[in-house]
Ligand SMILES: [Zn+2]
């Protein structure tokens with residue numbers, strides 16, 4: 424089992440600001456976390472940062488600190504009542520950057536108390552954060568043993584992944600031109616990152632092609648459809664002879680042919696199936712390349728409930744009798760603190776409902792359409808490789824910016840819109856609507872709940 428911790432940027436900044444107060448004495452805080460547990464990874468999702476206040480500190484210096492027991496007992500009581508995990512964080516202003524021999528002596532008692540006081544299935548952890556960039560963490564188990572935390576994620580205007588160990592990316596020669604652009608660090612980050620691609624058609628296959636060539640280490644593909652003849656004009660890696668082959672298999676073959684050793688996991692089902700959707704929880708970042716509102720509604724909730732950033736994209740060609748009226752493309756980044764696709768009017772509850780009915784109960788859908796309670800189904804929409812690929816490239820550039828900051832520290836846009844027919848681009852930044860789930864802080868980082876994402880599933 425692999426362990427990790429995910430923060431929103433807002434909470435991580437509050438934590439590190441508290442730990443780095445003026446004066447160089449040790450500081451501490453507690454984190455209350457929910458959980459995301461899959462077969463391969465347990466993720467702690469930070470819901471709240473509780474600073475240890477000056478009056479709760481009995482004594483502290485640059486290399487030690489003693490906290491009044493009422494202080495951590497109060498935090499543990501809240502963890503117990505709210506069914507959350509307890510995480511103890513402290514700083515080492517004079518080093519070392521990770522847990523000290525002294526911590527190894529004091530923490531077993533603290534975490535024995537945590538397991539006694541906090542009922543339920545929660546797991547608890549401790550972090551040493553000496554600087555902003557080098558947090559080091561371990562999970563404490565019920566039996567008094569520990570496991571290292573492999574990655575600490577911070578999700579916001581930037582995506583920061585603090586890995587315990589970065590996987591080296593094989594050949595410096597292969598990635599030479601990229602390293603000249605971004606430095607060598609980005610190659611190790613990409614190699615260690617697990618990216619999900621939902622939808623493997625025009626935009627999804629272009630995203631896959633680019634992620635593989637960039638050197639991303641692991642891809643999970645989510646797509647239920649097989650290739651048809653009219654897809655070959657824009658699906659990367661596809662051939663006319665692939666008709667009826669599952670699209671996930673085409674991307675798998677593409678990765679193998681390129682030969683960078685990309686690990687590819689294929690889920691040949693749309694994410695509207697529960698099993699497929701639950702597997703999204705293992706990703707670090709997700710690209711939304713599906714054109715249905717139901718799938719997009721799932722990704723919108725996942726970004727908020729699990730702090731997994733979603734870079735969602737779409738292309739819309741308005742054409743009349745073979746003549747283009749307008750071509751628009753959009754890349755929207757979904758993270759806690761940014762407006763979701765519902766807030767932006769990109770998807771609607773009615774649109775999602777219509778697709779759910781269409782999929783689960785086609786005869787009812789037909790009846791509703793007949794009575795004009797539901798919109799007529801869209802036939803095959805126009806699609807052209809130049810536009811799907813351009814939008815995919817914008818989405819990949821968005822990931823590179825969030826990882827490296829190459830667009831500058833001031834850049835806060837969460838949506839990029841291409842107006843292809845006008846040779847124009849526009850960006851925006853929208854805050855969540857107060858009455859939308861994405862603006863409800865109580866919902867941020869909810870983690871695993873019944874039913875999954877608070878939605879109804881077919882099975
Ligand atoms: Zn310490």
Ligand SMILES: [Zn+2]
Pocket residue numbers: 762763764765766767855856859860861862
């Ligand atoms: Zn919203």
